[in-house]
Amino acid sequence: MSRLYNSRKRIIVTGGAGFLGSHLIDRLLDKDHEVICIDNFFTGTKKNVEHLLTHPRFELIRHDITFPLYIEADEIYNLACPASPIHYQHDPVQTTKTSVHGAINMLGLAKRLKCRILQASTSEVYGDPSIHPQTEDYWGNVNPIGRRSCYDEGKRCAETLFFDYHRQHSLEIKVARIFNTYGPRMHPADGRVVSNFIVQALKGEPITLYGDGNQTRSFCYVDDLIDGLIRLMESPADVTGPINLGNPIEFTMRELAELVLSKTGSSSSIVMQPLPQDDPRQRKPDIRLAQERLAWSPKIPLHEGLNPTIDYFRSNWIKTSH
């Protein structure tokens, strides 16, 4: 059955109560779609979608995607998965199950419904990369038995499943490899570097720099990333990905710490800690494919995107003493 594109669709977003998922849902509702949010609230929270609870085109279902789901929809965005080391290492077996069993369940649903499905994959599939920047044809350098493997290998296996469903069952798939993204609604205690630095700075606590602070990361503002995900979903059927979505502008961790300190006006000190196991030295997307196939590139620079992010943490998470 062919589906009508550019008209109202019913869209499933798994992991919709999380950071990226809740922003994606806001955008899809703005585009006049109906959205069914599926979440088990492991890292996500109702607070991220509470402004939508009375919205006539929004539904919220508590469900763990490691179990099958039978509902009707026109498109599926599969975002469910804890995304930060603190959370995905908390129950590593469940993390792998969410990536692998979750992908099987969502792909099975997409196959039954004959609908498009998008996978939120990750730059972590490149592991500790030996080429910079990473292009989509780089196969990665991943430790299969380390503490990060439940996430990295789980996501790699999910990509395998997506491409096998595509080849074997002619399913229309889209695989986005998402690089570090930040913005309002990030979890304050998930150990991701942007939220860590902001919370430490706002509380006046020392900012923790791992290693020598010269390892680099690139940071994409959430609005840019969501724009890329939607463009990918709406792209022609032959655009399957994997396709990198991220901001290629690199910052050292020390530069980020200093920017956060100056924007928050904090007098926090910077303290050094040893580098965690398997922590990549450098991570930077090559986004030429997204530029060519999706006409997408990030627009919001770090110094701009940090403002609403800092405001969010200041008003939601930092307790004042009076």
Ligand SMILES: NC(=O)c1ccc[n+]([C@@H]2O[C@H](COP(=O)([O-])OP(=O)(O)OC[C@H]3O[C@@H](n4cnc5c(N)ncnc54)[C@H](O)[C@@H]3O)[C@@H](O)[C@H]2O)c1
């Ligand atoms: N934020 C980033 O920088 C980033 C980078 C690369 C990839 N990603 C990917 O994007 C997706 C969303 O990441 P995020 O940053 O919004 O993380 P998040 O933790 O805020 O959101 C993940 C959501 O999935 C839900 N979830 C987890 N396991 C589930 C399960 N078994 N069943 C149903 N729901 C489940 C959580 O409760 C949460 O609401 C993830 O798949 C992540 O791997 C994110």
